[in-house]
Amino acid sequence: MQDFSYQRPAALTAAIEAFEQAEDGRFLAGGQTLLPVMKHRLATPSDLIDLAGISDLEGISIAGSALSIGAMTTHARVASAAEVHDAIPALAKLAGCIGDPHVRNRGTLGGSIANNDPAADYPAAVAGLNATVYTDRRRIAGDDFFTGFFETALEEGELITRVEFPVAAAACYQKFDDPASGYAVVGVFVSRGSQGVRVAVTGATPCVFRMRDLEAALNRKFTPETVSGFCVPEEECNDDLHATAAYRSHLVGVMATRAVAAITDGEM
């Protein structure tokens, strides 16, 4: 890894100030992606600003009819927290199938969505549950947050503080994971709440997206059979060493069917 300077401020304001003063600063959350990326010199920041010292960024609470999770909360904590199991069990399950146990002990919600890896799991939950992303300066609707391949609506130096997930009546995440990395080859998050059905797909294309035509159909008739009339065209799917585009296109239907079936069977 190239040389850089490291600091761990204890307050949000100090972290933002450190970023502004740095020549080419990067915030460090759990580091489970950023550090491997830096080892490959795909990122060469002059300054790393570690957010682990800011206790305000960590924690889980119920805020009205939503579950609020701090940006620095680890996947392991989300997977095991009673509040998450009670409010949105599908979210606990999703967090518990990210990477492996050691990665889950370090990796964080904020780090995952800020990175927006096309095969990451959390973006499916943010889009699939109509979550709101809170930053140091504003709130961003989940639908507007993920803008492209590793791209988000975050501005330079903007810091995610927490994410608010509305509690859905029912939700399920179905993932076909890569056996080596644990990343989603395809993952489909389906939720059904007072605002209707949402279907968010990760892994299949360069960026998480909602299948709005399928959502409309499921709003009319919420059955696994409804899914069969809808697909993501092969031409839009990722094609790499892990899976062909045709395979991913097929998997979207399989995972969506399983998610809807699990909700109708009450096996969330």
Added chain:
Amino acid sequence: MATLTLTVNGKPVSAQAEANTLLVEFLRETLGLTGTHVGCDTSQCGACVVHLDGLAVKSCTMLALQAEGTEVTTIEGLAPPGSLHPMQVAFHQNHGLQCGFCTPGMVMASVALVTDNPNPSEPEVRQGLAGNLCRCTGYQNIVKSVIAGARAMER
């Protein structure tokens, strides 16, 4: 260079570390604790697993400076010098290793797994060791060892 202060295997440690020093490099090169291995250096193989405040982490995917103020346990600190932890004994008795390179990480991951889940089933052990690779593919006996080790840790 910054001064890093933490607890390693129960002993207070204070030493210099560069910002770009990985925790595993600090343990092996600065402290001479070479039981923790570097297998892939890409956070896939788990040979570098240590406990950080009781949680299993990949020490090749952490900066040494991120461990400031924490308690780190390595394979050397699992049991008092000259003795073995029940999980180490179980790996020995069940031939839970072939070349032995992955073993320190396997044992550290297994102890963390059993601490969370004292009586794991075989699928739970396999799932719990998803972050640890054995290039000898000696998984059958590793799983057998972890189940035996879990029983021994209960006693």
